[in-house]
Amino acid sequence: MTDFLRGILDWFYNLTSNYGVAVICFTLFIRIILTPFEYKSRKGMRKMQKIQPKLNALQQKYGNDKERLQRKQTELMQKEKYNPLSGCLPMLLQWPILFCMFYAMRDIANEKLIEQVVSFLNGEVPLYESFLWVKNVYMPDSPFKSVAVDASALMGITAEMWQTMLASMDVARIEAMVDSIRAAVPAALELTQAEILNFESSKAMQTTINTYIIPALQQMPLYVEEAAHVTGWKDVNFMLFSVTLFKNFNGLLILPVLSGVTQVLMTKLNPATAQPEGNNQQADQQKGMNAFMKYFFPIFSVFICLTSNAGFALYWVTINIFATVQSIALNKYLDYKEAKEETQVKTVGKGSVK
Secondary structure, three states: OHHHHHHHHHHHHHHHOOHHHHHHHHHHHHHHHOHHHHHHHHHHHHHHHHHHHHHHHHHHHHOOOHHHHHHHHHHHHHHOOOOOHHHHHHHHHHHHHHHHHHHHHHHHHHHHHHHHHHHHHOOOOOOOOOEOOEOOOOOOOOOOOEOOOOHHHHHOOOHHHHHHHHHHOOHHHHHHHHHHHHHHOHHHOOOOHHHHOOOOOHHHHHHHHHHHHHHHHOOOHHHHHHOOEOOOOOOEEEOOEEEOOEOOEOOOOHHHHHHHHHHHHHHHHOOOOOOOOOOOHHHHHHHHHHHHHHHHHHHHHHHHHHHOOHHHHHHHHHHHHHHHHHHHHHHHHHHHHHHHHHHHHHHHHHHHHO
16 A cells, blocks of 8 residues: 555656655645545534433443443444444544555655765765755755754665665765765775665664764765754754754754644534543543543644654645635534434425315
8 A cells, every 4th residue: 555655656756856845735635535534524523412411311321231332332323324424434544545645645754865965975965855944855844954864864764775876876876975975984995885785784884874874974074064053053952852953954843733733623623522421430531531632643743843853744745734624614514414404304394284
């Protein structure tokens, strides 16, 4: 599925020639395809919202008799023609796509970052892919991240990806990169190319990056200029974090902030499940879980967009914005449909009396 989704994303990229625009187009395309699932999920959630008070009443009445409570709840759902899976199952079907998109966009970003490393080591200006305020969409949207690839980003790339990318590159470029590493790192002077670029395992990859690639990058004038930090703003302790402010920073934190804001809007627009009644332990646990989830998703959105490349953050924000607009439209449509059905029921009832 990851390869399939990446193929679609690559098609949009070839069509638009801009990765940011391609991500937006791709996201809208996928969300439109998933609209029937979203409609079914929202319809089930609204149905659950209506019968929740009745379920709470059964809980209060038969709470001490679990077997009878379950039987009564089943009878109620059958009477109301409600399927417990109608609200959550369509939503769960969308999660695999989200994870596959994360992996697909991570792989694309990692490939581009490796190409940028090779360019730096060969004394070439790397090809950045920009989008609006973000200078390099393959790095996080943050003033605390340089436009140039850093050690943490390199460590996030798998050894298999390094092997695949190096095998696909021109031999002359690889040899030139190795010569640059030998010239910058004395420890690599007598080593073979295979010994310097050893990505046979994760442990070997860490040694290669820390011992040869990062020290060599730090000797490249172009990389030093791109990765320079603001004087007095290197590894500054900020609450629980240590941050560095870069001169040539990559973004303005707009996408991470937008992800949290739009996630809050989505939470407010989603049909809220009625709170369990009573002061029993189960009701208290349910109320606590609802409150936790209300704050968890916005915080999680900000975190994932802070730690992911800007391309994925753009994908996440686009999803939230589209889902917010979609929620408004679906809610209005379902309100209209329910009002129409109630009117028809009243009309039929009056006719039967006559």
